[in-house]
Amino acid sequence: MDGQLRDLGFLHSRRDDPHQPCPSEVTTEVDKHCPDDPNPKRSIKELDFFSGDVKFVSHGRDLESDDTGRSDPSIGLNLFALDSTASSNGDTAEVKMLQGELRRLQEENGKLKGMLDQITKNYNNLQGHLLLSMHKQHANPDLPDHRQKHEMHYLPPSPAAPAGIDVNNPIKSNIKAEDELVSQRATSITEPTSEGSEQEQQQPQGDCEQTSRVSPKTAKLEHPESKPEDQSAEMPLRKARVSVRARSEAPMISDGCQWRKYGQKMAKGNPCPRAYYRCTMAVGCPVRKQVQRCAEDKTVLITTYEGNHNHLLPPSATAMASTTSAAAAMFLSNSMASKEAQAASNGFPPPYRPPTIVTLSASAPFPTITLDLTQNPNSPIQLARPAQPYPAFTTAFPLPLHGYTSQMLGHAMYATPAAPKFPGTPFVTMGGRDAASLVETVSAVIASDPGFTSALAAAISNVIGAGASQVRNTDPNGSSGLPSGAVTVIPDTPQLPQSCTTFSPT
DNA sequence: CGCTTTTGACCCGCGC
């Protein structure tokens, strides 16, 4: 998890927060999109959510890895260029002050690392408990009826989900995802093949893991000869979607996939038109997405995904796909056993008390889980250390970096009927499976903040002093020509080993 | 010229 958190890279917005002035001292890619942008059309085109080649390396890591006061050139951010300049100016007092600050930051980094290690251990323990309990539940034929019926709602009617996560069987996919997360946490993730998915589902119930993945109920529902009335009665939710709410001035967020617009409609109750896109990365890809601005807040862009990709996704697309699919899986699995999840969550130790809430509606023909990246119920967000030297982070970076991973999910997650409105519908807390997709959701949360890049730049410049180095953002297309002093962000956004945009348990 | 976007028409499900 250390690597995952450190590598929480992601995401920068091509179009920065419109409410923030373009940085002057700190030069970022955002500068390209200032009003004097020579290519204004491009600049406001899209908010790049999960650009795969965007990297972010925590300065703490730099400090730890290099005590000489020089940053790793491969990282590209010369955080300590001031040392030489200060020395050349003979300002030894300032140098000493900076060195003291450096030591203090190193100590802080060590503390945080220790905290992170502890969290990682607890997380792994929790995963183990969760998997164990899930195995027991699947192996237990005396499962309560309501639980079994819930499971049947979402079991796969088709042989296999084509791309990655078996969103039609979230328990199975979650188990797999968690297994792989445990075993390959720090390794690069390769794209799964659809053949792999098929093999998984077609394998006999041999070992314990597969027994847990393929329950007798699963096998029953996979056979089309099941009574139609049974299916219709047991599957009230014919389609599910994942909606992402993000604040952006751009007409569309860039999620790494290629989309072609095929329609636009005026939706009732919203003065903003709804645009319809289909994935064009592969012929016949069934994935659709709708993009519409929120009626209440036009700065909020609502992107709704539907369907499974039938092709492999580029790295830049897997983060969003994993996020949405994980959210969908969480939603489905949680809706299966909301009571159990709530009971379980209440038993979690404080760091793992699931922070995410889900609202469910049994009447929705198209239940939608909404990743709301526009608000933070835990506001105001503060860093763990109040007397911190990164004021820009506390003001512009809406992520609670308390060190407790669960709190990173401060943004609410909703499951609603198609319209992403949040009335006072009953909600349940998410179960421990949240942890499996924590990183993806966190990445989305960070991505949601269009001011993240500028905040990062401001924070760094605040640490090292203005003008020490130019801080640039990376161009998702790699065309910006990263200077040596640039902030480099690790591209391997942590992701689930599988990826698909979302799911359709039809 | 090929691809994408636009936009009116059409289809379908649902409620009355």
Added chain:
DNA sequence: GCGCGGGTCAAAAGCG
């Protein structure tokens, strides 16, 4: 049956 709204189609227009 009718109207409404959501979703899709497909011809025309735009663009590089």
